[in-house]
Amino acid sequence: MTWLRGLRARLVITFVLVGGLSAVGAAGLTYYVARHNLLSGVQDRLLDDFRYRVLLLSRDVAVPATDEELALLAEDLEVGDRKVYVVRDGAVPSDARVTAELRADVLRRPALAWQRVTRDGVPYLVAGSRVMLIAGGTPSGITVYLVESLAQAASDETAVLRAAQAAAVPVVLVAVLAGLLAARGVLRPVADLDHAARRLGEGRLETRLPVRGGDELARLAGRFNETAAALERSVGELRELEARSRRFVADVSHELRTPLATATAVTDVLEAGADRLDADAGAAARLVTAEITRLTRLVDDLMEISRFDAGAAVLNLDDVDLGAAVAACLRSRGWSSAVSADLPPDVIVPLDPRRLDVIVANLVGNALRHGTPPVTVRVRATGETVAVEVADHGPGLPADVLPYVFERFYKADAARTRSEGSGLGLAIARENALLHGGDLTVAPGPGAVFTLTLRRTGPPATRPSEKHP
Template sequence: MLRSARRLPRWGDVPGAVARGLTVWRRSVAARVVVSTVLLSAVVVGAVSWLLVAQVREGLLDNRVRAGTAEAESETAQAVERLTSASTSDFDVASQLEQVALPLSQRGSVRGYEVLLVRSDVPVDDDLTGVGSISSPGLDPDSIPASLRDHFAGSNQLAWTWTELRVLSGEEMRSVPGLVVGTRIQLPADGEAYTLYFLFALDDEQETLDVVTRAAVVAAALLVVLIGGVTWVVARQVVTPIRMARKVAERLAAGRLQERLRVSGRDDLARLASSFNQMASNLQRQIQQLEELSRVQRRFVADVSHELRTPLTTVRMAGDLLHDARQDFDPAAARAAELLQVELDRFEVLLGELLEISRYDAGAVALELEDVDLREVAARVVQQTATVASGSGVDVRVRQPGAPCMTEADGRRVERVVRNLVTNAIDHAESREVVITVDGDEHSAAIAVRDYGVGLAPGESAMVFNRFWRADPARARTTGGTGLGLSIALEDAHLHGGWLQAWGTPGGGAQFRLTLPRRAGEQLRRSPIPLLPSDAEPER
C-alpha cells in the first residue's frame, strides 16, 4: 500500500504563516489578550526570578566570604604562633617556611582550600613559580590576581577578591570559580614580609546557585504557562458570548430577523444578551412595519395606475375629438383644447412611468438581452428629439468611434435611458449645444450627455436621481417631463449592472454618464469616458 509523503515545511511558507498569524492577531480578541498577558507575565516573572537568583547568589557569596576570611585569619594566627614558638631554636628560612606552609596545605586538603606562600616584595609582573613560592600540590600560582598581589606590596591588611582557581586534577588543569583571601606575616628567620594566600573553590556555591536558577526558570515557565491558560479560559468566557452576538448580528444583517441570542444566568453578559434580543425584536418589528407600509404603497400606486387607465382612455378620446375640431371653436376654446391635449399626453406618460416604477418596486422587471450598438442608440435618440431640440434652439452633436460600440443589454431600456438624458439636457441647455459622446473598451461601453446650461450645485449630482426632485421648482419644463425619468433611468442602469452618474457645476453645465458592461453579469471596474469633462477643468 502506497502512502503519500507529507510535504515538509519550507522557508517559502514562512511569509504565509506570518500573514495567517497577523490575521489571527487582528481578528481575535482572545489571542491578543492571551499574548499580551503572557508577555507581560513573562517580563514580571522573569524580573522576580532574576531578583530571587541574585539575592540567593549574593547571600551564598557573602556567607562564603565571611567563612573564608574567618578561616584565613584563624589559620594565619596559628601559623604566627608556630613561628613564634620555633623562632628561638630554628633560624633557617626554608624550615620556617615549611613550618608555615606544610600544616596549612595538609589542613587545606581536608577543609577544601589551597595555600600559597610567597614573599610580598616580588614584583607583580614576575612569575610566582620561579621565585621560591610554596603552594599546595597542583595549584597554579597564576590563580592569584595581580590586583591582590599589588595590594600586599605595601599593605598588611587582610584582603580578598574573586578569582579563577586553576588546580591540577589528574592530568589536566581544572578551572573553577574561587575566592582568594590574603594575609601578611613576617618570618623571624630573615625578618622579611611574606604573603599567605588562601584559595577557596566555590564548587558547592555554584552547584547550589545552578539548582536555584533551574528551579526559578522552571517555576517561572510553569507560572507563565499557568497564567496563559487561566487568561485563555477567562478570555473565552468573555469572548464566546461576543462571538455569538457577532454571528447573530451577521444573520440579522443577512435578513434572518428571527435569530436571537441564548440567555443564561443573570450576569452582565446575560443582561447584554437580553438587551440585544430586545433590540433585535424592535428592529424586526420596525422592519416588518416598513415592509408592510412599502407593500401598501406599491400596491396603492399600482392599483391607482391601473384604475386610472380606463378614465384616461375616455378622457383621451374626448380630448382627441375636441383637438380635431378646434378649428370650429373660438380662439379661447381652441387654445384650451390644445392645452388639454398637451396635458393629456403628459398625464399618459406619467401614468406609464408610475406603472414602471411600481414594477421596479415589486421586483417584477426582466431584461430582454440583445447585442446593442450604442452608436445606433445615440443616432435614434437624436432623430427622436430633433423636433424638441429645434424648438429649444439647441444643437445636438454626437462624437463616436469609427468601430461599433457593442454591449449586451436590453435595447429598449438603454434607448429610454439615453432619451431621458438627452431630453433633460435639452431642457436645461439654455439654447446651447448638447454633446453626446460614445466610447468603449474591452470591458465596458459608455455614453455621456454633456450640456452647457444651468448645471448642478454641489451635492445635487446625487439628488438629481430622486423621484420628483427638481433643482428649481419654479422652473418650467420645456419637454413636459414628469420628474420620474432620471429615477427610472437609474433603475434601468442598475438592472444592467451598470453605472449612471452625474457631474455638474453652477453655470458650467452638467454631464450624465451611462456605463454598461460588455457582457451581462460582468462587474464594472472603470468607465471609458471620464465623468469630469475635459472642457470643465477651468471651472473645477
C-alpha cells in the first residue's frame, strides 16, 4: 500500500494547490480589477473636471494676458486641495511635482497630458495642457498645470487590498477542504481496486468490485470485474483439465502395476535362463527385461509424482545423522569406491530417510552417468541450515539449460528421445526437498553442482505451495 499512500499524498497536495492557487488568483484578479477601476475612475473624473473648467474659464482671459489675469485664472481653477499653476508657454512652474518630462509632453501636443507622481509617500495626479483659442484652435500662449492629491484613492485602494486578503483566507480554506474531499472521492475507488487486485493475485478469483456511477472509475471497475470473471472461468477450466490429467496419470499408473508385476516375474525367469538360450533369443530376453525394468521405474515415478500433485505425499520424520545416511545410500548402490565423500559425523537433521535416499541416489546417479570423475559428495553445516553438495567434473550444463533441469521430462538434448531414466528423477528429488521445507538448486561448477539445502529445525508445519503446469 506504499504506492497508494504516495498517490494519496500527491493527489491531496495537487487538489489543495489547485484550489488554493485558484482562490488566491481569483482574489488577486478581483483586487487588480477593483484597483484599476478605482484609480481609473478617480483619474478620469479629475481630468474631465479639470479639462472642462479650463475650457470654461479660459474664455474670459485676454490675449496676451497679464500676470494678474493668470493669477486670477489659477484661483478660479483651484477647488479644495487642488493646486493649479497658470504660466506662459515654456515657463517652469514653481512646484517640483511638475516634472520636466510632463512639461515637454505638454508643449509637444495640444491635448491634455498627465502622469502619476509620488512625493513623500503620497501619490499625486499631475496634468498639464496648453490653452487653445476657440477661434481656429490656435495656442493662446498660456499653459495650465494641475497637481491633485490621490491620498484618498490610495486609502481606498488599501481598503480594497485588505478586503481581498480577508476574503482570500476563507476561500483558500474552502478550497483546501474541497481538495481533500475530491482526493478522497478519487482515491477510495483506487484503494478498492488495489485491494481487489491483491485479493485476485492471492488466488481469490471470486473478487469483484462494486460499480457506482458512470465515470471513468466506474467503467474501470466494470472492466476489472469482466477480467476477473474471465480469469476465473479460464483458471477453473485449467484446474479441471489439470485434475483430469492427474487422475488419468494416477489411474493409468495404478492399472499398470499389476500387469507389470506379472511381466517382471516372467522377465526374471527369462533373464535367469538367458545364458542357456541361443544368441538371438538371449539378447531378446535381456532387452525385454531391461525395457520392463525401465517401464516399472517410469510407472513408480509417475505414481510418486501423482502423490505430490494430489498433496498426498507425507513425511516420516526421524532424527538422522546426515553424513551416515548419505554414506548408506552410496554403500547400498555400490558407489562408495566411485565417489569422493566428505561426510562429517554428528550432523543431526530431522528428515525422512527414504526420501533423502531418493534425492541423493538421483543426484549421484546422474553425476556418474552424465558427468566426468571425480564425483564428490560433501555435507556442510552452516548455522540453521545444512547442505548436501553433489558435483562432477564433466562439461557441465549449458547456461540456457539450468533453469529447466527440474522440469518433468525435460531433456537438454532435444534429439535424445530415450534415456536410461524416466525423466522424472530430478523433478521428484526437488519435490522431496520442498516437502522437507528445503530446496534443491543447480549451478555450474566445473561440471554440474547440485545442492540440497535443509533446515536443521525440520520442515514447516505446512508445505510451500507448488504449482505445476
